[in-house]
Amino acid sequence: MTQKEFQRRRRHLMDLMGEQSVAILPAAPVRYRNRDVEYPYRQDSDFYYLTGFPEPEAVMVLVPGRAHGEYILFCREKDEKMEIWHGKRAGQEGAVAEYGADDSFPIDDIDDILPGLLEDKTRVFHTMGAHPDFDQRVIGWVNRLRKLARAGIHTPGEFISLDHHLHEMRLFKSAAELKAMRKAADISIQAHIRAMQACRPGLKEYQIAAELNYVFQREGAAGPAYESIVGGGANACVLHYVTNRDTLRKGDLLLIDAGAEYDYYAADISRTFPVSGKFSRAQRSLYDLVLEAQQAAIEAVKPGNHWNDPHDAAVRVLTEGMVKLGLLKGAVKTLIEKEKYRRFYMHRTGHWLGMDVHDVGDYKVDDEWRVLEPGMVLTIEPGLYVAGGDPKVPKKFWNTGIRIEDDVLVTKDGCEVLTEGAPKAPADIEAVMAG
Ligand code: GLY
Numbered sequence: 001m002t003q004k005e006f007q008r009r010r011r012h013l014m015d016l017m018g019e020q021s022v023a024i025l026p027a028a029p030v031r032y033r034n035r036d037v038e039y040p041y042r043q044d045s046d047f048y049y050l051t052g053f054p055e056p057e058a059v060m061v062l063v064p065g066r067a068h069g070e071y072i073l074f075c076r077e078k079d080e081k082m083e084i085w086h087g088k089r090a091g092q093e094g095a096v097a098e099y100g101a102d103d104s105f106p107i108d109d110i111d112d113i114l115p116g117l118l119e120d121k122t123r124v125f126h127t128m129g130a131h132p133d134f135d136q137r138v139i140g141w142v143n144r145l146r147k148l149a150r151a152g153i154h155t156p157g158e159f160i161s162l163d164h165h166l167h168e169m170r171l172f173k174s175a176a177e178l179k180a181m182r183k184a185a186d187i188s189i190q191a192h193i194r195a196m197q198a199c200r201p202g203l204k205e206y207q208i209a210a211e212l213n214y215v216f217q218r219e220g221a222a223g224p225a226y227e228s229i230v231g232g233g234a235n236a237c238v239l240h241y242v243t244n245r246d247t248l249r250k251g252d253l254l255l256i257d258a259g260a261e262y263d264y265y266a267a268d269i270s271r272t273f274p275v276s277g278k279f280s281r282a283q284r285s286l287y288d289l290v291l292e293a294q295q296a297a298i299e300a301v302k303p304g305n306h307w308n309d310p311h312d313a314a315v316r317v318l319t320e321g322m323v324k325l326g327l328l329k330g331a332v333k334t335l336i337e338k339e340k341y342r343r344f345y346m347h348r349t350g351h352w353l354g355m356d357v358h359d360v361g362d363y364k365v366d367d368e369w370r371v372l373e374p375g376m377v378l379t380i381e382p383g384l385y386v387a388g389g390d391p392k393v394p395k396k397f398w399n400t401g402i403r404i405e406d407d408v409l410v411t412k413d414g415c416e417v418l419t420e421g422a423p424k425a426p427a428d429i430e431a432v433m434a435g
């Protein structure tokens with residue numbers, strides 16, 4: 001991502017905020033895994049989206065119209081000793097020269113400087129509620145200023161959540177963002193193909209996870225965008241199964257839900273395939289149904305359609321198919337109205353995708369499902385999950401979990417499947433596994 005891209009985003013946000021406003025946004029804190037051991041640092045998505053600044057202990061302030069510079073970055077000072085242990089810091093000079101700040105101050109001076117930036121402003125945009133400690137500090141800065149009211153200084157009276165403007169911006173992906181998302185998708189496709197090729201009975205689920213991680217890292221991804229799900233047999237019916245410790249058995253299906261994060265953007269792909277390399281007939285009948293539902297849902301992704309149209313399309317195909325296969329009994333219309341399909345399909349058909357795997361952006365506007373528009377990216381991920389044990393459910397389907405998930409960009413006249421390259425037609429999967 002270039003500095004120009006970040007600058008364009010800040011400009012856009014400031015235009016939406018208007019004058020008399022200030023935006024305040026903190027960097028993600030360092031988090032500890034256990035004594036002295038930190039989790040790998042990942043910058044807050046909102047903060048990174050606007051700054052491109054990768055360090056912790058920083059605060060971005062935007063003051064539209066400020067004569068001495070509209071973009072102020074508070075960050076750590078350079079520190080030779082600390083940099084020997086932990087690596088380079090931008091410092092105030094770097095914040096300006098490398099990250100495009102108009103002005104930069106040491107983070108330790110923020111209590112003295114920030115109240116002054118709020119002087120005579122009306123509105124404060126901040127991440128209300130997201131970081132309770134930080135909210136307290138914002139209130140503290142405003143209170144400091146209030147004490148000066150007798151000197152004729154105005155204090156801001158409106159506190160507005162940054163989410164609305166900022167998340168609406170993040171929902172529509174720019175060309176630069178799509179480039180990163182395509183790269184995340186391509187790496188994830190390679191990883192799924194490698195997993196299919198490596199799979200054989202007797203391996204452990206974590207050994208397949210290792211194949212995924214190998215490709216992610218080899219191709220320059222930050223790592224998985226979320227914990228990879230590698231679930232064989234009955235484990236595939238646990239929606240958020242991340243234990244990944246069991247042995248893969250001949251005759252079972254393997255469900256993998258895994259995607260890379262590349263340059264802060266996520267891919268999110270699920271594929272389901274036979275451990276032995278060949279689908280059984282019962283597996284095929286369920287698999288073909290999920291694939292048909294996915295295709296129907298993808299066809300419903302186009303400008304003008306509503307957010308829920310792909311879900312409705314998937315639910316209709318799945319419910320009709322479940323009746324034909326003997327998983328459900330009754331009239332399709334009633335089964336849908338009474339949500340009886342939820343016994344075997346209990347999640348929704350997708351979510352927004354971007355810097356966060358479950359990305360920001362409203363799904364409804366004024367209580368109505370929102371209309372799909374070019375530049376939005378969403379997942380399409382129908383599934384069927386048949387746990388074992390119920391004698392009323394045909395035994396041949398027991399312990400079978402299937403999900404097929406792709407990442408889909410809404411285009412001017414329809415959609416583009418960014419993750420098309422990951423095999424999902426049964427013949428293609430069997431060919432990749434045999435080859
Ligand atoms: N991998 C998380 C999801 O599919 O939503």
Ligand code: MN
Pocket residue numbers: 268350351379381405
């Ligand atoms: Mn997903």
Ligand code: MN
Pocket residue numbers: 257258268269270405
């Ligand atoms: Mn997924």
